[in-house]
Amino acid sequence: MKTRSHPHQARPNRREALLALLGTALLPACGGGTDVAGVSSGGTGSFTSGTITGLGSVIVNGIRYEYDDTVSVTIDGTPSNAAALQLGMVVRIQGSAITAPPTSGALATAKATRIAYGSEWKGPAANVNVGNGTFTLLGQTVRVLATTVFSPGKFDGNLGGQYVEVYGYVNVNDGSLQASRIEVESGAPDRYRLSGVISGWTETTFLLGSALINHTSASKPANLQNGQLVRVKLRTTQQGGAWVATEVEADNTSSELEDDDEAEIEGAITSFSSSAAFSVNGIAVDASRIKPPTGMGLGVRVEVKGSISGGTVIATEIDIKTDKDIEAQEYEFHGAISGLTANTFVVRGYTVRYNGTTRFEPSNTTLKNGQLVEVKAELQSNGELLATKVEVDH
Structure with missing residues (x-):
């Protein structure tokens, strides 16, 4: 069977080390708190931003966020529900403190209280x-x-x-x-949509990439300016060579950040002053307490771990994510099998193919409809998900 190294499989070990650092290796600070290089460990929650890579709960950045009927789910600020969450969506999750994985290869866990996507x-x-x-x-x-x-x-x-x-x-x-x-x-x-960083700002137009946006009649916040990350709803026809905006929404993710919560964010660097001061998807990062990796800059895809202070993520670890790293990602499902055939089954609404390369645990597993499983799968060029591992839950 083909074996591959997947970045997310290493995350639990890194996270375990981080939690150990924040939880056991800290020195007491004045006032009863604990700090290392100014990063507090007193928080009781977590904030995660990234791509959904697993279902049956929601798995993002190697963390399995469980939820119940009390979870708040919104799409672009409009109420939604957890059933709408799907693989590949980019989400922001607020939740409980993160629990380290119980065993090697397992995922860290937390309970989600709010999930936003768009x-x-x-x-x-x-x-x-x-x-x-x-x-x-x-x-x-x-x-x-x-x-x-x-x-x-x-x-x-x-x-x-x-x-x-x-x-x-x-x-x-x-x-x-x-x-x-x-x-x-x-x-x-009925509306198109674009997002990006404003450039070429005038009182009537601005650019997102090469797209000219007329914002004259748009609903928008005051004081928009060059360098600001925005999402724009557009009419479906152009006017005078420009796309006509009906709404301009400035990023306000920082309002969701709670002081002292653990943070893990993945995305592209959207503003860059230096390797010690930059933003990821509009979220400010202070990396002055660590040695960042070489190769940082605008547009670079990164994963940042740290703690939140004053709307900023105080970084304790930064990893650069190349296209190769991203394409090595496996998807993960937890749930009951249905629609079983000789070479496919359905789990969490996704059809998964299995074959002679699929590893089963236990090895003598006979699949049955209704069986609870943990599935890891790779996305094939034909759009199919191929299971690399199927583990029966007991």
């Missing part, structure tokens, strides 16, 4: 280049990776001319979007 771009797909892994949307480039989830179908030439909704991370260097999930719409939406 797509970045919406509109017609054009200029599809499967070989390069790109297409355009309103003239802006969407980059597709091997782990980009399509719903329905797969990435092929048939995408051209269809309307899509795209989740992912904007690269402010070139205005492109690295897609984590692409939903193909059944019809034309």
